[in-house]
Amino acid sequence: MTEPILASAAPLQLIEKLERASRRSRPFIIVGLIAIVAAFAAMAVYLNQQKNDAQQREARATARAAQLEEAYRALERGDRAGAQRLLNGVIQEERQSGAEAPAQAPAAPRPAQVALDSLRLVYRYCDDANAQVARRALGASDMPRARLARLRVETNAQGLYRLSRNEIRHNPEEEDAAEELRVRLRAATGEDFAKVLTYYPSPGQLNAFFCRGTQPTPLPSTLTPPASPPRKS
Numbered sequence: 001m002t003e004p005i006l007a008s009a010a011p012l013q014l015i016e017k018l019e020r021a022s023r024r025s026r027p028f029i030i031v032g033l034i035a036i037v038a039a040f041a042a043m044a045v046y047l048n049q050q051k052n053d054a055q056q057r058e059a060r061a062t063a064r065a066a067q068l069e070e071a072y073r074a075l076e077r078g079d080r081a082g083a084q085r086l087l088n089g090v091i092q093e094e095r096q097s098g099a100e101a102p103a104q105a106p107a108a109p110r111p112a113q114v115a116l117d118s119l120r121l122v123y124r125y126c127d128d129a130n131a132q133v134a135r136r137a138l139g140a141s142d143m144p145r146a147r148l149a150r151l152r153v154e155t156n157a158q159g160l161y162r163l164s165r166n167e168i169r170h171n172p173e174e175e176d177a178a179e180e181l182r183v184r185l186r187a188a189t190g191e192d193f194a195k196v197l198t199y200y201p202s203p204g205q206l207n208a209f210f211c212r213g214t215q216p217t218p219l220p221s222t223l224t225p226p227a228s229p230p231r232k233s
Contacts, residue, residue: 064093116177119206121146126156126163126211133189134210140188144181151209157217160200164216166193167209174206181208 071086123138123146125131131150137143156163168185170178175197182193185208193208 111173113176114173116180117144119177120204122149122205122207124149124151124207124209126151126214130210133191137185137188143184143188162216163209163211164214166191166212167196168193169196169198169207177206
């Protein structure tokens, strides 16, 4: 007696569906593998080029050091002409290597500058002595209007400040205005001010700090060992 054969078409259809999907995705897999291989090949070429460049720079440096040593020995022998000839060769090689150096990337474009008269000026002083200088600048007839404010000791103790000199802190678009203010403050007070570029946002405001000779409060040491527990008697 033969048993009935129970065959289901579902497994066969599933296998056929997977085969069709595999055939459709095969070109994409091949393209992806080619891209990966190409990326690794490009990286290998780049690293090899960097290695060759480093070896060439090292070889040139070694050769120049040998030439300089030989020039020194020529001077010791009294052969000034020979020493000069060797030095000329080193200078010529330096010029050639500088001419062969790759051009540097262009600098980032300079942001549009704002006028000094369009900014709010704040003169911040650290102590009474510097306050007198700030008031002298405030009272000068050819100086722009400004507001006077004290920089508290606890504020100057913070890492963002810690001022011990006169500074004008400006954003990139305020560089020209800071330079103009520096020149005018020098004329009004006789004091020098360092320009300090900062990216801390202070839109529309330019701060001049009058803190020459100030000693900020020392930062607390993080290396102080903890106190030992009391011994039990």
